[in-house]
Amino acid sequence: MNVDERVGQNIRKYRMAYNMTLKELAVLLHKSVSTVSKYEKGDISLDMSTFVELSRILKVSPLAIIGDETAKEEEECRYAEKIEKLYMYSYDAIGKVIIKSVIEQQVVEGNGNRYKVHLFNDVSEIREPGDCSGLYTGEYEKEGFIGTYMLHNQALKSEHIMISCVNNLVNPGQQLALVSGLSNYTMLPITFKAVISEKEIVNKEKLMNLLTFNKDDIKQMKQINYLTIQNMK
Missing domain, CATH: 2.40.128 (Lipocalin)
Structure with a gap:
């Protein structure tokens, strides 16, 4: 699983936990439903401003969106905490x-x-x-x-x-x-x-x-x- 797929899984997880639809998240992000769907599927990468905005909307740390599995899969990556x-x-x-x-x-x-x-x-x-x-x-x-x-x-x-x-x-x-x-x-x-x-x-x-x-x-x-x-x- 690559980084975009892992990030997409975590976005979907937190969105569902808030009982939020794709459309509702798209409105908050000022993106189309199609774009947000592609984020969740890992088809496209998030730009930095969208990544920061997602962290704010979902009320989670950036690490929670990236996912600790990334640190395990990429040995050259070292995060302060998992x-x-x-x-x-x-x-x-x-x-x-x-x-x-x-x-x-x-x-x-x-x-x-x-x-x-x-x-x-x-x-x-x-x-x-x-x-x-x-x-x-x-x-x-x-x-x-x-x-x-x-x-x-x-x-x-x-x-x-x-x-x-x-x-x-x-x-x-x-x-x-x-x-x-x-x-x-x-x-x-x-x-x-x-x-x-x-x-x-x-x-x-x-x-x-x-x-x-x-x-x-x-x-x-x-x-x-x-x-x-x-x-x-």
């Missing part, structure tokens, strides 16, 4: 379905513990994160084996979520998390479990064990009067 991709899983008990989300984060220059973050929530397909139910942006800050995401919904500015994470003692490549925010169903505050992983998790039974609250969780909550995560040992 984009880290993570996979987040949660469980919707009402719909009885595991929700898959994709996190893309980039280290803030000069501070290796802070990251700029894009969360593509509830994706239809892991490899097509732009096809999601909502895009959240914000920051992630880590300290040792714990970390916190502070994100807000790009479609609904008043909606914020906080994700509190702790490293899984059994699997260092995973973080166990509690997500706090407003319910889409009741518009009331809620908290639910999540797993954030460096790799895709395909074992549904394993995920269900991590994502659902069990009797011990409820028992402890009654004893201490707050909800917490039982880390695996």
